[in-house]
Amino acid sequence: DGGAGGVSSLETEEKRVSKVENMSNDATLSSSSLAGSSGQRTMTKRSREVEAGVEKKGKEPIESSSAASNGDSAKAKQRDEGSEALSERKEALQKLSMDNKTGERVLKEPIEKKAGENGSSGSSKPDVKKVEVKIKRTDQHEEGRVDRKIKRIDRWGNVILDGDQESTSRSSEHRPPTKEELDWEMKWAITLSKWRKYQRNPERFKKIKVRIRKGIADSVRGSLWPKLCGAEFMLQKAPNRYQQLLAMKLSHKDEEQINKDLHRTDSRNVFFFNKGTGQESLYNVLKAYALYNPKVGYCQGMGTLASLLLTYVPEELAFWMMERLMDDPKYKCAGLFEDGFPEAFKLLDIHDKLLKKYDSKLFKCLQKKNVQTMAYAFRWYQGRFYEFPKEIFIRIMDIFLLEGRKILFRVAMYLLISRRKQFFAATEDTAKEIARDIRDDPYTKDVPDADALIQKALSVKLSRSYVDKLEKKYDKEHKDMMR
Secondary structure, rough: OOOOOOOHHHHHHHHHHOOOOOOOOOOOOEEEEOOOOOOOOOOOOEEEEEEEEOOOOOOOOOOOOOHHHHHHHHHEEEHHHHHHHHHHHHHHHHHHHEEEOOOOEOOOEEEEEEHHHHOOOOOOOOOOOEEEEEEEOOOOOOOEEEEEEEEEEEOOOOEOOOOOOOOOHHHHHHOOOOOOHHHHHHHHHHHHOHHHHHHHHHHHHHHHHHHHHHHHHHHHHHHHHHHHHOOOHHHHHOOHHHHHHHHHOOOHHHHHHHHHHHHOOOOOOOOOOOOHHHHHHHHHHHHHHHHHOOOOOOOOOOOHHHHHHHOOHHHHHHHHHHHOOOOOOOOOOHHHHHOOEEEEEEEHHHHHHHHHHHHHHHHHHHHOOOOOHHHHHHHHHOOOOOOOOOHHHHHHHHHHHHHHOHHHHHHHHHHHHHHHHHHHOOHHHHHHHHHHHHOOOOOOOOOOOHHHHHHHHHHOOOHHHHHHHHHHHHHHHOOHHHH
């Protein structure tokens, strides 16, 4: 289950250690889940591998004068080594404690190891070496090597390493849920249990729309998202299709490009941080869709959508969500990745028409200062604001799954109009810099309250019928391109 889980206890880890047969292996600590609470993502299906840095024990030579005594001595020595190895691994697990309030793993003290255990049995003075828990991540496509301690993992599953600049926002902090958050989560749990009743009653479903705009409780996103886009229905309709696609052979071009992009797709999320289950699942989903829709195949950027889905739902359901988002007329994401990006140019054209309608002076100002829409808005529409702070991005995705692309235009209009004074006062070069800052992430240091930003974006009056009218007009004017 990609949507819920609990905190792994150290006792479970110690039981696993007691079953280890090869005592000369590196001490490797694995964490199977992340703490979860209201508004926090729990990741039962995620795994992260953390190297404990404890050196391998060298086997000491066994000396004896007879064959019988040699055998007894060897067995005794092996038992001693096995006991010491188990003791040391348990000590490492005990040092790596779990803070119940924050759900963060922290190493409280360095692990000590005697140098005499590395094959130098004659050492009289133990040489103590401090070993810290580190992430050692090496990839053939990476220019450098990441070899830094994990500082913490935020509520969205992102790995924070020593030396990283952290946001001042509380949205990514681990903290106990408030009473209001617990009440909100309970409301969503009840709503989910009565989902069919809401679907059959249009009046009651309007309440769902209002509630989704306020934000889906993170603990139910993995169950609700597939319902909103119709992925559950597709899975029931073709239960074996995904496995059939995985058994097929992918073209060399797509195979090579997917493998090239795997390590850099959502690379700071704990699920995809190292080679393992996460990257394997990501590869499978991208491969399956490339085979399912050969017209689109694989294009760089599709991984960001697949990686988000995999952090909430199982692999097969993530594929069907991907299929719905790509091919359903409500979302039309496939056209954002086809050759020539036809759907992207349509959205940019509609963007300009909307900005001209809502703030014609700002539209003329950007034109006069040569601020090209393509330069700042292309990544917004193709990635659905993927590069923005996680909570903002996920809140946009909540509404996108229910209402379609209308929310993307609303957020885009709000971002530009809220900076109109800066654009008017800026020189041409400065105006271009402002546009680049908005494109890349205007909230690197001071992240606003996600709810406040979403509500302001929703205040931009925009109807689906008007967006559809602009789409039809564009399609009529660009028939040759669309073919």
